[in-house]
Amino acid sequence: MRIFVWLFRAFIFFALFAFALNNSQEATVRWFFGHEWRAPMVIIVLLAFGCGAALGVLAMVPAWWKHRRVAQRGGDIAPAVSDAPTPTEVQTPSGVRDGL
Template sequence: MRIFVWLARAFVFFALFAFALNNQQESAVRWFFGYEWRAPMVIVVLTAFAGGCVFGVLAMVPSWWKHRRVARRHAPLDMPAKPQAAPQAAAPLSDFGPEHPPRDGL
């Protein structure tokens, strides 16, 4: 499975690298008041993509905080603060008392 993850990462890297090589021509972004920014097309596109990702994450932060508050409010009080390091093994069938007889076939 690890090899597939690394192959996917390599594919994404080479696809972005090819994208960057194919978009080296200079472009201009014109802002207000006559300000102009000149950069290679790949930088402009990747900057716009990164800005959109940052804006999307920042737009979701208030919702995440609200859901955390609701989850904390509805969490049971006897719930431990940290999960246990390792789950405990189930008791063997011979340890069951008469009130919990073992089931047939197990």
Template sequence: MKYLMWLLKAAIFFTLFAFALNNQQVVSVNFFFGTQWQAPLVLVVLATFAVGLAAGILMMMPRWWKKRKTIPHHSPAGNLNENPSSMHHGI
């Protein structure tokens, strides 16, 4: 299974690498008020993906924080403050 995962990762890497090599043409992205950005197509696609990913994470943050506040937190060793006799001592 470990080798299958490495093979899958390598296939994804080489697919993305071939995509990047095939899309090196310079493109122009026109913004408002005549502002223009020229960059290789693969960088424009990567930047668009990164902005979308960041926007999605920022939009989900309030929901994650709200859900995190409603979940009670427990220490990994249990709540030792409630019953001190439950503490195990040993050599």
């Protein structure tokens, strides 16, 4: 099984490497007010991915802090179990019998 994991990782690496080689031409990013930035397309894609990953991590920080605080207190994060009756506690309407 471990060999399959390493083969999968190698495949991903070579696929991304081929993507980088195929997209080495220069691209232009046009900003506001006439500013533009020229760089290889692979650098632009890498920066866009990195910025998206960083924003995702930053968006998760408050939730991580909350979970950390609750874990340090020894509490439970999950909401309390509802007071809904269990299937054995459910009563049938009057006049209705099972099996008849």
